[in-house]
Amino acid sequence: MNLEDVARLAKVSTATVSRVLNGVDVVRPGTRTRVMKAVAELKYHPNLHARSLAGVRSRTVGVIVSNLENPFFLDVYRALEVDCRNNGYEVLVANTDYRSEQLVASIRLMIGRRVAGLAVIVSEMESALIQELTESQIPAVFYDVGPSTPHITNIRVNYKAGVASVIEYLSGLGHSKFAFIGHHSGLGPINERYSAVRSALARLSPDAELHSIAGNDSLEGGRQAARSLLSSGYAPTAIICVNDFMAVGVLRELRECGLRVPADVSVTGFDNIGLSEFCYPPLTTVRIPRERIGRLLFSILGPGAQTAGQGGEEIVIEPDLIVRESTGPPKSGHSAGPLKPGRGAELRPA
Amino acid sequence: MNLEDVARLAKVSTATVSRVLNGVDVVRPGTRTRVMKAVAELKYHPNLHARSLAGVRSRTVGVIVSNLENPFFLDVYRALEVDCRNNGYEVLVANTDYRSEQLVASIRLMIGRRVAGLAVIVSEMESALIQELTESQIPAVFYDVGPSTPHITNIRVNYKAGVASVIEYLSGLGHSKFAFIGHHSGLGPINERYSAVRSALARLSPDAELHSIAGNDSLEGGRQAARSLLSSGYAPTAIICVNDFMAVGVLRELRECGLRVPADVSVTGFDNIGLSEFCYPPLTTVRIPRERIGRLLFSILGPGAQTAGQGGEEIVIEPDLIVRESTGPPKSGHSAGPLKPGRGAELRPA
DNA sequence: TTGAAAGCGCTACCAG
DNA sequence: CTGGTAGCGCTTTCAA
Numbered sequence: 001m002n003l004e005d006v007a008r009l010a011k012v013s014t015a016t017v018s019r020v021l022n023g024v025d026v027v028r029p030g031t032r033t034r035v036m037k038a039v040a041e042l043k044y045h046p047n048l049h050a051r052s053l054a055g056v057r058s059r060t061v062g063v064i065v066s067n068l069e070n071p072f073f074l075d076v077y078r079a080l081e082v083d084c085r086n087n088g089y090e091v092l093v094a095n096t097d098y099r100s101e102q103l104v105a106s107i108r109l110m111i112g113r114r115v116a117g118l119a120v121i122v123s124e125m126e127s128a129l130i131q132e133l134t135e136s137q138i139p140a141v142f143y144d145v146g147p148s149t150p151h152i153t154n155i156r157v158n159y160k161a162g163v164a165s166v167i168e169y170l171s172g173l174g175h176s177k178f179a180f181i182g183h184h185s186g187l188g189p190i191n192e193r194y195s196a197v198r199s200a201l202a203r204l205s206p207d208a209e210l211h212s213i214a215g216n217d218s219l220e221g222g223r224q225a226a227r228s229l230l231s232s233g234y235a236p237t238a239i240i241c242v243n244d245f246m247a248v249g250v251l252r253e254l255r256e257c258g259l260r261v262p263a264d265v266s267v268t269g270f271d272n273i274g275l276s277e278f279c280y281p282p283l284t285t286v287r288i289p290r291e292r293i294g295r296l297l298f299s300i301l302g303p304g305a306q307t308a309g310q311g312g313e314e315i316v317i318e319p320d321l322i323v324r325e326s327t328g329p330p331k332s333g334h335s336a337g338p339l340k341p342g343r344g345a346e347l348r349p350a
Numbered sequence: 351m352n353l354e355d356v357a358r359l360a361k362v363s364t365a366t367v368s369r370v371l372n373g374v375d376v377v378r379p380g381t382r383t384r385v386m387k388a389v390a391e392l393k394y395h396p397n398l399h400a401r402s403l404a405g406v407r408s409r410t411v412g413v414i415v416s417n418l419e420n421p422f423f424l425d426v427y428r429a430l431e432v433d434c435r436n437n438g439y440e441v442l443v444a445n446t447d448y449r450s451e452q453l454v455a456s457i458r459l460m461i462g463r464r465v466a467g468l469a470v471i472v473s474e475m476e477s478a479l480i481q482e483l484t485e486s487q488i489p490a491v492f493y494d495v496g497p498s499t500p501h502i503t504n505i506r507v508n509y510k511a512g513v514a515s516v517i518e519y520l521s522g523l524g525h526s527k528f529a530f531i532g533h534h535s536g537l538g539p540i541n542e543r544y545s546a547v548r549s550a551l552a553r554l555s556p557d558a559e560l561h562s563i564a565g566n567d568s569l570e571g572g573r574q575a576a577r578s579l580l581s582s583g584y585a586p587t588a589i590i591c592v593n594d595f596m597a598v599g600v601l602r603e604l605r606e607c608g609l610r611v612p613a614d615v616s617v618t619g620f621d622n623i624g625l626s627e628f629c630y631p632p633l634t635t636v637r638i639p640r641e642r643i644g645r646l647l648f649s650i651l652g653p654g655a656q657t658a659g660q661g662g663e664e665i666v667i668e669p670d671l672i673v674r675e676s677t678g679p680p681k682s683g684h685s686a687g688p689l690k691p692g693r694g695a696e697l698r699p700a
Numbered sequence: 701t702t703g704a705a706a707g708c709g710c711t712a713c714c715a716g
Numbered sequence: 717c718t719g720g721t722a723g724c725g726c727t728t729t730c731a732a
Contacts, residue, residue, distance in 0.1 A: 002725050013703045018727060028701060043485050048462040050725035052399040053708050069428070074419060081445070090459065093443060095431070109440065112398035135393050219628045252628045278569045278602045280630035352709050363719045368711060378717060400709035403724045 010038035061301045062092045062110035066122040067217050070245045071273040079294020098184055100124045111136045117301025141300050153300050153313045162286040162319035163196035166268050170238050171205040173329045179236035180212040181225045193242055222249025237265055237330035244269035244276040244285055251279055262328035272322055282324035360388035411651045412442045412460035416472040417567050420595045421623040429644020448534055450474045461486045467651025491650050503650050503663045512636040512669035513546035516618050520588050521555040523679045529586035530562040531575045543592055572599025587680035594619035594626040594635055601629055612678035622672055632674035
């Protein structure tokens with residue numbers, strides 16, 4: 001079943017059918033109607049592969065993320081999708097599970113599909129790939145990773161500042177025994193958060209103690225990490241998690257060990273995913289504006305992709321501290337005063 | 351940049367390049383190497399549209415879901431994806447947000463892409479579409495909705511049994527003032543759960559009271575629904591939620607209103623998403639084996655699609671009650687005994 | 701306003 | 717084992 005079948009039934013040429021289907025030209029209304037009827041009658045569905053091949057501009061943007069299960073990634077994908085749909089684009093997602101082999105496969109897939117633009121929101125990266133992507137001529141945006149090269153825009157989050165605001169807040173509360181829970185310690189952006197923690201600590205609270213441990217980027221991973229931490233004998237008064245998703249897992253383990261949050265131990269997340277307000281207790285975290293990122297992606301990869309500056313732009317996102325109920329002064333610490341705010345309060349520490 | 355460029359550089363024909371790229375035939379090793387080198391040098395990426403068009407069997411299966419944000423849908427998608435990847439298939443997702451216009455668009459898209467098979471995991475449906483899909487000849491599986499027609503397999507969950515086990519358990523505990531929190535009351539499968547609640551109640555606890563209310567399928571939606579419910583003046587001792595995702599929102603609202611779960615009110619979910627163990631308190635729920643569903647989908651839509659029975663098979667999934675800590679005897683109810691099990695216990699009520 | 705025909709890049713069949 | 721070539725279904729000039 002193809003254009004020709006429709007053309008035959010409507011007694012016109014395939015060219016005309018094509019014109020009708022694409023709303024081009026001014027096909028005579030009568031002809032148009034005949035064609036439409038034939039299309040309906042045959043329940044004709046244009047072959048999208050043929051259409052793409054025939055050389056119209058691609059109306060598809062690709063997104064590659066590390067872990068769709070983590071709401072952070074899902075949210076930016078969804079935001080991008082909304083903009084795309086509203087502008088007649090479609091979006092293709094791919095998930096890497098933090099595995100660079102998957103990244104390679106996904107990028108190849110996207111190039112093979114000749115996407116109009118590609119967003120890469122992952123923590124893993126291989127420089128060879130960047131090269132390959134660059135040469136493919138496809139406009140791309142990298143989030144949080146990779147250098148700036150022609151055709152590739154970079155969006156980065158100012159982790160340094162975000163982490164600093166957490167540390168500042170926590171040590172202002174009197175904490176000095178910290179733990180950091182992360183995942184995939186080999187990966188750039190993750191390490192970035194960890195080193196941000198270390199350097200902020202070195203600056204703000206030189207003699208604080210800090211241990212670090214890693215798990216998978218999942219609820220269960222957070223829980224496991226917390227379990228290892230607890231059984232290691234170290235007793236931190238504040239646990240800084242690499243993201244909210246894992247933090248929720250940490251909260252559970254703490255609860256099951258009979259540790260109260262924040263009375264016995266404070267916990268912080270990162271990202272401000274929706275769940276961070278719905279867990280118990282609600283998480284103190286750092287907001288990363290995922291929706292804005294999604295829209296940004298579209299504005300870069302969408303229609304403007306050709307016109308925009310062709311090379312290594314760099315966009316920096318500034319995160320905000322959001323204080324909720326998972327943090328408070330340490331048990332026997334010298335509190336910086338009655339700072340505990342009401343729930344949902346959104347403020348920067350003084 | 352195309353096959354021909356590669357062929358020229360390797361001094362062979364496009365046919366040979368194609369063979370090498372597809373691992374067919376026994377191309378002479380020397381030739382093969384030359385081709386590979388040319389491919390690498392040119393950083394050639396086959397045009398997937400052309401490849402599909404040229405008429406090889408499609409290696410893509412499509413999935414359409416109602417709400418990717420709800421982990422239930424994401425989990426079955428992920429399960430399907432794993433099987434697909436392991437067998438050299440790729441999967442295309444589409445999200446409908448419970449809007450039937452989106453469903454229409456998504457199905458058209460999938461047909462246009464000539465997917466090898468299509469899984470439709472949604473609550474909304476239009477019979478016209480089923481028709482259209484049937485005539486498209488694409489093997490399809492519907493989850494939870496729609497009639498059985500040729501080329502279309504159905505997977506349904508035995509909600510009746512699942513819901514009955516919840517009601518049985520709850521009324522055994524002594525509850526008689528119930529509330530049901532759902533979403534999109536117009537949709538088939540959702541109503542199915544609600545009517546299952548009503549009929550189970552009529553059978554097991556004829557003079558129990560039951561109110562119903564709906565919100566969006568989201569954390570916030572669950573919270574809002576709970577809020578409306580609470581402010582309506584009705585004071586249920588047990589709240590039955592249509593799924594875990596919304597239940598987590600309900601738990602939050604209850605907590606903020608100072609209601610203890612399960613001391614003041616019991617809450618149940620449905621699905622047994624991972625989050626149901628990580629919220630507070632862990633949810634009593636009904637398990638739906640999402641991974642099994644995912645694998646099932648692949649087994650139906652994958653390689654066997656042609657050989658398998660061509661028509662309206664029907665597969666029924668049996669759910670299990672999982673009792674955790676969000677349920678207990680009503681405050682002033684006549685408890686059926688010290689039934690409260692340890693956390694994580696997985697059992698059917700006697 | 702409409703039709704004829706030349707590709708788009710690739711696979712697969714048929715020769716050699 | 718390799719090359720030539722006919723499509724796959726659609727868009728898009730170029731003519732009429």
